[in-house]
Amino acid sequence: MSPPSPQDMLAVHGGTPLHGEIRVKGAKNLVSKAMVAALLGDEPSRLFGVPRIRDVEVVRDLLELHGVRVGDEGDALVLDPANVEHAAVDQINVHAGSSRIPILFCGPMLHRLGKAVIPDLGGCHIGPRPIDFHLQALREFGAVVDKTDAGLALTAPNGLRGTKLDLPYPSVGATEQVLLTAVMAQGVTELRNAAVEPEIIDLICLLQKMGAVITVHTDRVIEIEGVPRLGGFAHRPIPDRIEAASWAAAALATGGDVTVRGARQVDMMTFLNVFRSVGGAYAVDDSPDGGIRFWHPGGELRATALETAVHPGFMTDWQQPLVVALTQARGLSIVHETVYEQRLGYTAALNQMGATIQVYRDCLGGTPCRFGRRNFTHSAVIAGPSKLNGADLTIPDLRAGFSHLIAALAASGISRVYGVNLINRGYEDFEAKLAALGAHVDH
Numbered sequence: 001m002s003p004p005s006p007q008d009m010l011a012v013h014g015g016t017p018l019h020g021e022i023r024v025k026g027a028k029n030l031v032s033k034a035m036v037a038a039l040l041g042d043e044p045s046r047l048f049g050v051p052r053i054r055d056v057e058v059v060r061d062l063l064e065l066h067g068v069r070v071g072d073e074g075d076a077l078v079l080d081p082a083n084v085e086h087a088a089v090d091q092i093n094v095h096a097g098s099s100r101i102p103i104l105f106c107g108p109m110l111h112r113l114g115k116a117v118i119p120d121l122g123g124c125h126i127g128p129r130p131i132d133f134h135l136q137a138l139r140e141f142g143a144v145v146d147k148t149d150a151g152l153a154l155t156a157p158n159g160l161r162g163t164k165l166d167l168p169y170p171s172v173g174a175t176e177q178v179l180l181t182a183v184m185a186q187g188v189t190e191l192r193n194a195a196v197e198p199e200i201i202d203l204i205c206l207l208q209k210m211g212a213v214i215t216v217h218t219d220r221v222i223e224i225e226g227v228p229r230l231g232g233f234a235h236r237p238i239p240d241r242i243e244a245a246s247w248a249a250a251a252l253a254t255g256g257d258v259t260v261r262g263a264r265q266v267d268m269m270t271f272l273n274v275f276r277s278v279g280g281a282y283a284v285d286d287s288p289d290g291g292i293r294f295w296h297p298g299g300e301l302r303a304t305a306l307e308t309a310v311h312p313g314f315m316t317d318w319q320q321p322l323v324v325a326l327t328q329a330r331g332l333s334i335v336h337e338t339v340y341e342q343r344l345g346y347t348a349a350l351n352q353m354g355a356t357i358q359v360y361r362d363c364l365g366g367t368p369c370r371f372g373r374r375n376f377t378h379s380a381v382i383a384g385p386s387k388l389n390g391a392d393l394t395i396p397d398l399r400a401g402f403s404h405l406i407a408a409l410a411a412s413g414i415s416r417v418y419g420v421n422l423i424n425r426g427y428e429d430f431e432a433k434l435a436a437l438g439a440h441v442d443h
């Protein structure tokens with residue numbers, strides 16, 4: 001392995017509370033899917049408020065390889081799918097391992113060209129992250145899936161037809177897969193046990209703008225009536241509620257005061273409840289250029305018990321940043337991770353810095369989940385408050401990486417954080433934002 005470059009290491013001089021204002025743009029986990037949805041249209045689409053992050057660049061490259069013309073207009077992207085074509089397998093494979101988005105090209109490419117080639121998938125290292133629900137759903141629509149050395153090759157010899165589907169778990173990606181395939185499949189699709197995250201509802205709004213007919217029923221049932229053609233969209237995505245919560249947790253862990261412009265209360269209600277219950281304070285500004293101000297009101301933070309879950313539960317991506325703040329709360333906090341089986345590995349680095357976090361295979365503090373029976377380390381007990389000391393850290397994945405960064409900011413002394421480029425996958429200009437909030441960091 002080559003040694004890390006200086007640009008990929010950040011020296012963090014911790015102990016300074018973050019103070020100031022930053023802005024979040026469109027949600028990473030909507031923007032990347034919206035870009036793929038543009039493939040379905042027979043007109044150009046416009047996506048506003050697009051953050052400059054690595055995941056967007058990867059999807060842009062992939063779209064361009066498939067013949068989509070992508071242009072910039074300020075912070076908007078214009079996506080013209082008039083000349084969609086197959087990309088050479090070796091070109092797509094340049095992106096193998098760097099993003100999970102290519103799997104969502106299946107439905108649109110089958111509709112457009114009758115064939116899709118998908119490289120091996122990457123994304124964060126948070127457990128095996130299988131794609132069995134995706135492939136099962138695509139087969140039910142009539143796709144034939146062949147595994148090749150280069151990845152997956154899909155065809156639809158008899159076209160794609162609407163179907164009845166029931167997901168084993170309300171997977172975000174599999175729900176998006178079904179939506180992007182069903183909108184132009186022949187007939188009606190009924191999806192049960194669908195994910196209903198705000199990013200999913202926003203994708204449905206965008207598809208509706210293109211001409212899709214989608215009904216969201218109660219109890220996680222989504223019905224999609226296939227249409228023969230879709231037009232373009234002009235869409236401003238919902239704000240990034242994961243980034244907003246990450247900065248909120250950074251404010252709390254460092255004893256600071258951060259206003260996140262663009263953050264919206266409705267997308268973050270569950271987070272806000274937990275933030276307040278542990279002793280954080282917030283104020284919502286509903287004006288057009290508003291946001292949410294998050295701060296540590298002084299005094300001690302309180303321990304809590306929380307369980308990550310699908311929407312409207314506490315997001316799995318909010319867990320890692322908040323746990324850093326919980327190391328500063330008095331008492332025993334319990335975190336039960338029920339979405340991913342291996343999303344607590346980052347706590348070892350926090351312990352190295354002085355935190356007291358013990359991880360367990362049992363389902364602690366909540367209802368038993370599917371991981372308890374399968375022996376995964378997916379619960380944590382955090383004893384606090386602990387004094388954190390600077391350390392040398394290596395970032396394992398995006399969200400864990402941001403939690404390492406928060407820990408380094410909250411710690412006394414200098415931390416050297418390696419692998420910070422991973423944070424650019426999902427946090428726009430995070431170094432400039434750190435500087436704007438008064439953090440002392442350098443390369």
Ligand code: EPU
Nearest residue numbers: 029129130131132133134171172173174316317339340398
């Ligand atoms: N799952 C399967 N089989 C499948 C698909 C999913 O078993 O075919 C399992 C997964 O292994 C996991 C659970 O279902 O245990 C949930 O996975 P889901 O499909 O919901 O996640 P995803 O679509 O791969 C998106 C976000 C994640 C976010 C999750 C949950 C994107 C690009 N990624 O992943 O975001 O944590 O939903 O909300 O939208 C991140 O932004 O850092 C990130 C990891």
